[in-house]
Amino acid sequence: MSLTLADARIVTPEGVHEGWLTIEDGRITHIGRGSAPGQGLSMGGRHVIPGFVDIHNHGGAGGSFPTGEQDKARAAVELHRRHGTTTTMASLVTDSLDGLARAASALAELCDEGLLAGIHFEGPYIAKARCGAHDPTLLREPSPRELAELLKAGRGHVRMVTIAAELPGGLDTIRMAAAEGVIAALGHSDADYDTALQGIEAGASVATHLYNAMPPLGHRAPGPVAALLDDERVTVELINDGVHVHPAMLRLAYEVAGPGRTALITDAMSATGLGDGDYVLGPMRVRVDGGVARLVEGGSIAGSTLTMDVAFRRSVQEVGMSLPDAVQVASLTPARVLGLADRIGSIAVGKAADLVVLSESLEVAGVMKDGVWVTEP
Incomplete structure (x- = not known):
């Protein structure tokens, strides 16, 4: 036809x-x-x-990928498809190793179907000081041996893992992930500039939501932001919802990294598409008020209610990107991150x-x- x-x-x-x-x-x-x-x-x-490619997404339409519930995962994918995201990677949050393995095993079946483009472990190998909406009691030191078991549960569909490079075992786990063909991402990290560079040298190639959950850019202590922006090997994720990152800082990152190293993400959670109210993100209770998701205890931002069409539109109208550049950061660059740019x-x-x-x-x-x-x- x-x-x-x-x-x-x-x-x-x-x-x-x-x-x-x-x-x-x-x-x-x-x-x-x-x-x-x-x-x-x-x-x-x-x-x-081209359809949008979202490499960092926790759910929507009441569905939360971290639960591993397949029907709810399907509803989340459908919601985001209606907003133009034709390729979605499912991001998990910190949980017990058994909980992560169960969720990865269930979501791997949806990857087999082609519904999902892969699985992202955002935790448990992250810094307590920068854990954001992750349960600090479930954080662990990075372990190549443990990660190997999690990869086995995902049956070849785990595409990315976020790791804080400064933690004991962090650099070794980054090396192991990269050797296994899994994208190692630096994020939820308290690393300084030099340690972030060590993580990149070890094989990290993505910055998990740049600026968020890491030390701020400083003129004497540049921190991980400068290291990640400056290195040509790194693609930086950015949440363009007007809440996580000020448009001026998003514009700065885009101008430094260029469209070839900038990837828009949603970091969306289950409330996306539903409105204000009480929800969960993994084991954490979240309240959405005015479209902004925050932990009930502590008030940390807990993902977003963003869809990629809004992020794309803001990139043109608020950040000042040309249409071809906005398409690249919403579609082609994240497709390249996943190794799918020959197809999508x-x-x-x-x-x-x-x-x-x-x-x-x-x-x-x-x-x-x-x-x-x-x-x-």
């Missing part, structure tokens, strides 16, 4: 052009400029961009037809996953 989307403003890595594209068997087969040959489905001049992340012949149709105001008007409409424009 063939479908042509006509009268579109197509955003590719090369820029924005008016034209058309054809989809066959879930893949993009032709991209052209000007009028489409034959009859196509008119986009009415709206933008067509940009509009190109041969890639999956994961597409988002945007209105003039950059609101989602339609979403397609593998050539099938999730919501039809």
Whole structure:
């Protein structure tokens, strides 16, 4: 079955052009400029961009990936798909080793189905001083032996683990993760500049939500922020909800790292799409007020209620990114982090037809996953 989307403003890595594209068997087969040959489905001049890729997401629509409940995980994925995220990695939070293994085993089945792009352990190998919304009583020193057991529970679907490099065993665990083909991310860390550099040298290649849960950037004590921003081997995650990071600091990170090393994430939790009220994030109780999620005890920010379409729109309207750059940080760069840029992340012949149709105001008007409409424009 063939479908042509006509009268579109197509955003590719090369820029924005008016034209058309054809989809066959879930893949993009032709991209052209000007009028489409034959009859196509008119986009009415709206933008067509690649589906968003979210590499740090804890849930939504009442579903929380850390619980490992498959039905609720499906509901979360569906919620985010309606907001344009066609590829989602499920992030867990600190729990007992048995709890993490159970959740990873259950979510691995959804990875087998292709519903999820992988599993991210955000904890338990993080610093107590920077644990944020993680249960401090369940934190552990990083251990290559323990991580090997967690990877086994995930049956090859664990794609990322966040580690505080300064902890005993931190550097060895980073080396082990990288050797196993798992992305080692520095985050929830109290590391200084030099220790962060050691973590990067050991193999860490992602900054878990840059700025958040780490020492602030200082002119005499630059800390991990400067090390992570300055190193060409590191991709920095950023939560662009206007709460976690001020637009000026997000703009600074983007200007230093560039679109090729900047990845928008949601850090979304179960309340996303539902509104204010009481929820949980792993074992922690969370209250959402005015769309901001905070721990009931202590008041730390506890993930977000962000969706990627909002993060994308803010990047253009608040941060000042061009459309092609905003597409790169929301789609192509995170796809590269996952090693999937040959299949997703940009509009190109041969890639999956994961597409988002945007209105003039950059609101989602339609979403397609593998050539099938999730919501039809």
